[in-house]
Amino acid sequence: MKTTGEIIREKREKKGLLLRHVSAQLDIDTAILSKIERGERKATREQITKLADILELDKESLLIQYLSEKILYEIQDEDLGMQALKVAEKAIKYRASKNK
Numbered sequence: 871m872k873t874t875g876e877i878i879r880e881k882r883e884k885k886g887l888l889l890r891h892v893s894a895q896l897d898i899d900t901a902i903l904s905k906i907e908r909g910e911r912k913a914t915r916e917q918i919t920k921l922a923d924i925l926e927l928d929k930e931s932l933l934i935q936y937l938s939e940k941i942l943y944e945i946q947d948e949d950l951g952m953q954a955l956k957v958a959e960k961a962i963k964y965r966a967s968k969n970k
Contacts, residue, residue: 874935877935
């Protein structure tokens with residue numbers, strides 16, 4: 871399974887775009903984008919949205935990948951992480967049905 875950074879790097883390279891060109895469009899330093907691609911730094915939601923536009927990636931898919939990594943980062947070392955995910959999923963479904 872590819873990380874958000876790997877997806878971004880692959881698409882950027884496939885399109886023949888240099889780090890400096892994409893980072894300029896994001897208004898961030900080239901080193902920051904490089905770290906995002908290597909998984910050493912987390913992008914913001916706004917950066918993910920802009921990257922999807924710049925790289926012509928499916929915005930929804932990239933955001934789902936980004937959010938899943940945020941969740942993973944928070945619970946990966948928790949013994950009860952899987953159980954917490956199940957409870958959170960139920961809570962999300964409950965709130966969604968309540969808001970209809």
